[in-house]
Amino acid sequence: MDRKTLTILIVEDDPDYVFLLKDLLSGEEAGRVRFRKDYADTLAKALAALARSSFDLVLLDLNLPDSSELSTVRRIVAAAPSIPVIVLTSMDDEAMGIQAIQEGAQDYLIKGEISARGIGRAINYGVERMSLLVQIEKNAQEIKVLRGFLPICSYCKKIRDDKGYWQELEMYIRDHSEATFTHGMCPACMEKAMAEMKDFCRKEEEGEAGRLKAKNK
Secondary structure (H helix, E strand, C coil): CCCEEEEEEEECCCHHHHHHHHHHHHCHHHCCEEEEEEEECCHHHHHHHHHHCCCCEEEEECCECCECCHHHHHHHHHHCCCCCEEEEECCCCHHHHHHHHHCCCCEEEECCCCCHHHHHHHHHHHHHHHHHHHHHHHHHHHHHCCCCCCCECCCCCCEECCCCCEECHHHHHHHCCCCCCCCCCCHHHHHHHHHHHHHHHHHHHHHHHHHHHHHHC
16 A cells, blocks of 8 residues: 655754654654655745645744744744644743644644654644644635525525526525435425315316216216
């Protein structure tokens, strides 16, 4: 089975630690995912890389030569809101990692406690969570279309969409939400339909009786 490939941007100004991260991500213990790594040692270079290339995740050291602490994660999240960010913190700064999550990071890892398996799992979970959040946001935006005023024909009950086309109510809701329709009859319509059916059968019986009577004359 082919291994999935994820492209990771490592934002870290310590070359030795960058080497360690690359080594951890290259091992089999990191999981059944192949990691393609890019590297930036300043916030400016990281922002340029995000604007230039596509990444699946960012591993981010908060303290860089041109940025520090929460300002770093805010800038990265603002530049790439749909890319998950995992923050790297020192052992005595775990609280900063928690605050970074509140600022939009998906997770944090403590330097000195990172293993190949741990970083691989954190990356995979971060990518999956962000994918789910993006899908939830997309669904929420689609559902919003069903709120507010909808132009509806008072005679045929069709709805006019944003492009000016008129659609059946059922088709409009289906196209603008996750709803799936099942068809049935409410009690009032069932009663009306049964009455119409009985009236039809009565007329059919009366007509048949009339034809038989005329035939027997």
